[in-house]
Amino acid sequence: MPHSIRLGAVAYDPKVVTIWDGFQAFFAAHGLAFDYVLYTNYERQVEQHFAGAFDVAWNSPLAWIETERVARARNTRASALAMRDTDCDLRSVIAVREEGPVRSLAHLAGKVVGVGAQDSPQATLIPLEHLAQHGLLAGRDFEVRRFDVLVGKHGDHVGGERLAAQALVRGEIDAACMIDGNHLAFSTDGSLPRASTRVLDRTGLFDHCNFTVLDGADAAPIARLRELLLGMRYDDAAVRPLMDLEGLKAWLPGRTSGYALLEQACDRSRWLAPFLRSMGAA
Amino acid sequence: MRRSLALAGLGFDRGAGVLLARELRRAQPGDELEITGSARELGLHLAAWARAGGHALVEGRGGWALRFGPSTQARRRGAQRAGAPEPSSVAEHARPCWGLAARGALVEAGGQALGFRLDRAEEIWFSSAAELYRAAAAAQWDPSADIPWDAPLEHPDEVEDALVCVLTFLIENETAALLVPARFATQVHPHFREVVQLLALQAAEEARHIEVFSRRAALRRGELGLSTVGGQASLRTLVEEPDFARAALLLSVLGEGTFLNLLAFLREHAPDAASAEIMRRVAIDEARHVAFAMAHLGEHARADATLRARLAAAITQRHEALRASAGLNEEVFDALVLLAAGSFDPEAIAQGHARVQELLGQMDAGRRLRLRKLGFDEREAAELSGLHTRNFM
Ligand SMILES: [Fe+2]
Ligand SMILES: [Fe+2]
Numbered sequence: 001m002p003h004s005i006r007l008g009a010v011a012y013d014p015k016v017v018t019i020w021d022g023f024q025a026f027f028a029a030h031g032l033a034f035d036y037v038l039y040t041n042y043e044r045q046v047e048q049h050f051a052g053a054f055d056v057a058w059n060s061p062l063a064w065i066e067t068e069r070v071a072r073a074r075n076t077r078a079s080a081l082a083m084r085d086t087d088c089d090l091r092s093v094i095a096v097r098e099e100g101p102v103r104s105l106a107h108l109a110g111k112v113v114g115v116g117a118q119d120s121p122q123a124t125l126i127p128l129e130h131l132a133q134h135g136l137l138a139g140r141d142f143e144v145r146r147f148d149v150l151v152g153k154h155g156d157h158v159g160g161e162r163l164a165a166q167a168l169v170r171g172e173i174d175a176a177c178m179i180d181g182n183h184l185a186f187s188t189d190g191s192l193p194r195a196s197t198r199v200l201d202r203t204g205l206f207d208h209c210n211f212t213v214l215d216g217a218d219a220a221p222i223a224r225l226r227e228l229l230l231g232m233r234y235d236d237a238a239v240r241p242l243m244d245l246e247g248l249k250a251w252l253p254g255r256t257s258g259y260a261l262l263e264q265a266c267d268r269s270r271w272l273a274p275f276l277r278s279m280g281a282a
Numbered sequence: 283m284r285r286s287l288a289l290a291g292l293g294f295d296r297g298a299g300v301l302l303a304r305e306l307r308r309a310q311p312g313d314e315l316e317i318t319g320s321a322r323e324l325g326l327h328l329a330a331w332a333r334a335g336g337h338a339l340v341e342g343r344g345g346w347a348l349r350f351g352p353s354t355q356a357r358r359r360g361a362q363r364a365g366a367p368e369p370s371s372v373a374e375h376a377r378p379c380w381g382l383a384a385r386g387a388l389v390e391a392g393g394q395a396l397g398f399r400l401d402r403a404e405e406i407w408f409s410s411a412a413e414l415y416r417a418a419a420a421a422q423w424d425p426s427a428d429i430p431w432d433a434p435l436e437h438p439d440e441v442e443d444a445l446v447c448v449l450t451f452l453i454e455n456e457t458a459a460l461l462v463p464a465r466f467a468t469q470v471h472p473h474f475r476e477v478v479q480l481l482a483l484q485a486a487e488e489a490r491h492i493e494v495f496s497r498r499a500a501l502r503r504g505e506l507g508l509s510t511v512g513g514q515a516s517l518r519t520l521v522e523e524p525d526f527a528r529a530a531l532l533l534s535v536l537g538e539g540t541f542l543n544l545l546a547f548l549r550e551h552a553p554d555a556a557s558a559e560i561m562r563r564v565a566i567d568e569a570r571h572v573a574f575a576m577a578h579l580g581e582h583a584r585a586d587a588t589l590r591a592r593l594a595a596a597i598t599q600r601h602e603a604l605r606a607s608a609g610l611n612e613e614v615f616d617a618l619v620l621l622a623a624g625s626f627d628p629e630a631i632a633q634g635h636a637r638v639q640e641l642l643g644q645m646d647a648g649r650r651l652r653l654r655k656l657g658f659d660e661r662e663a664a665e666l667s668g669l670h671t672r673n674f675m
Pocket of ligand 1: 456459487488491564568
């Protein structure tokens, strides 16, 4: 019997359907019957992963931590099967206006810091954790201005970061948080006009999404999925458009060493508490 | 290979990406690039740039070492040329995977094929296409500037009515003549670009004819003439003809060829200077449309002995299809007589009538001459010309 597998993913953009339909065709051509279920938010996806609605989750880093913690509370284990090359070693920055008064982290006291979506690791949780580790607590030492776009999508959508960058340029906020790739994109496309802003500080490195599986899942189809993913070559014209859409040049074996900063952010902000409680994992 | 790139003060906010892209274009997987530069966020941006491209970046003393990843040049591997740029070496068969690419471009593999119905040189290509396009592009004119719209209109009202009746007929014919090349322009593989360009230009010229005829018709009258069932039925067979060669024969060789005589007649008998100039200029355009079809069909008839029989069948079939229709609108016929007569004076009408009979003879002679040039013998040409629609187009 051919292997079959079901994936859970979040529909943060209409292209998600194109992507997974493409993977479905690719896997089918290699003897793996693949289907997927889309969710509007990661919390529902994590909940349904434990309910057995699908075998593998395409998880944001925050959804990974949620899954990992629920698994631990239930005496089971989650593991990261694979990730994109572009999910590794990311960094966020805190940008300020070139001519503004903020010359060091300490100058952020009493100021307004713009962040992305409330649940965005790169544009909110990790930068705020970085500031906290330098003694600056959101709400106590500085004001946070949220640019919430699509909460539940864990910041997969770039919208909030761009809005924060624009507000910074217009002088409506004193600092804006964003991932390095967006800082590059906004600098190149002029959203951050040249010499109008500068990077005040950079966070440490962190990792992004992964394919997550729970212990007890059927091992053979999962091994086949991993084998097919790691075997995808950007040289192959048949899969290159898919890899371009999904934003990677190669799949790498999953690693979980890049989530420490986000773990610390979650612990400090207690952001996950309500969700973990609802899952009986508080 | 190992190269170095000195960016000096240039950052990504001022175009450093252009220089990196240039290095990327000439690199192979595994090549190394030493980068130096002093722009403020260069390191941050290089890291993001390298990650997105699947390259490895190491920060060292005074700069960065970039090692190009395995995806470097991936887009060029397996890519193929969409033929060669010169018209003299067009492909026999333009491939669907070339899609919209310029002739001679390097086409990345893996794209979705874009099929075109007319993708074989033997169906649509002919050697003088480029030359005909250049001549046509150089011969365009401006309806606003090139027609003496202010010239006096001193002829009787009834002559104006006759002219409006003929213009109404012409506009309807020009509309069919626009739709046919416009439709084929979307079906010819872009590899045969000169043919697409000729078709597009021809459609644009017909649009101009619609414009000048409509504008002239409105100069003195608020209403247009009669559009008949028979006239539209005749044109419909052209608009619906799916075969490129058959459409070229029916529309251009026979229809527009017949119009050359009609336009010359209308120019000679135009009641005003604007109409005369319109007919003169439109006829020059139409002569090119006829020449396009003659060049294309002539070349193909020489190469393919079966083509003439198919073309003859097209004429016969259209004749059969139109057997039950009324043919030329009687009002148009009478209007042509009145235009040639200039008045309802019986003697003038007799002369006008004789002139229209003469016109019909000239039209037939013209069709026979063109059919002879396509290789039909005298008897066939006479017979086929006789089967041409009485609606002229
Ligand atoms: Fe015309
Ligand atoms: Fe024409």
